[in-house]
Amino acid sequence: MRINKNIDTIRTSIDNRLAKLGRQEEEIILLAVTKTQTVDAIEAALKFGISHFGENKVQEAMRKLPLIQTPYEGFHFIGHLQSNKINQLLSLKPYLIHSVDSVYIAQKLHLALGRTNRFQDILIQVNISEEATKSGVSFSNAIQYVEEISRYSTLCIRGLMTIGKVGKPEASRPLFAQMKTLFDTIKKLDLPNVQMDYLSMGMSHDYLIALDEGANLLRIGSAIFGQRSYGERS
Incomplete structure (x- = not known):
């Protein structure tokens, strides 16, 4: 099956x-980006050893997750989050x-x-390339944002x-290298609620470069599933 072969190819290239680099496979999470993919395609990836997957839209995740039967370790939310979708997203326990x-x-x-006595692990999205079409805090203000957000005890x-x-x-x-430097700088600050x-960082076209520069969570979609189709999904 194509998905199986694609996953094998990606894992071999990562290994x-x-x-x-002198790094270990255990350091890395390979996250399958399942935006617009069918539940069957997600199930296939899970059966071939993927244990983490990510969705970009809350409504799409709400529809798909109840239908997935194969066990997995983690559902991740990787898209732009709107405030009116927060309760729905949290109900999925990302x-x-x-x-x-x-x-x-x-x-x-x-x-x-x-309101529900819960806690949530999050990442801060940084717009390292400073492109207007991308979300994220600016690189220059990232530490300030982390310091402010670290005050929220449920996060x-x-x-x-x-x-x-x-x-x-x-x-x-060079952008990924800057991110690694920022990551290490924040780590040394020893802030509350920050671990x-x-x-x-790193997607289908640049995940090996991201690995070179210190990434340990790779978000890969088309290299696993092929190019996206935006038709009706089941």
């Missing part, structure tokens, strides 16, 4: 790159929310979690997320 990009969204999450900041330059893998290398474990 080979990690060996050159492993990680990758896309917290403002104090406002963090505050809304904190209030919603407080645990587990790391950072960014998106490289689409279609320009090598152009992302810097995950550096989420």
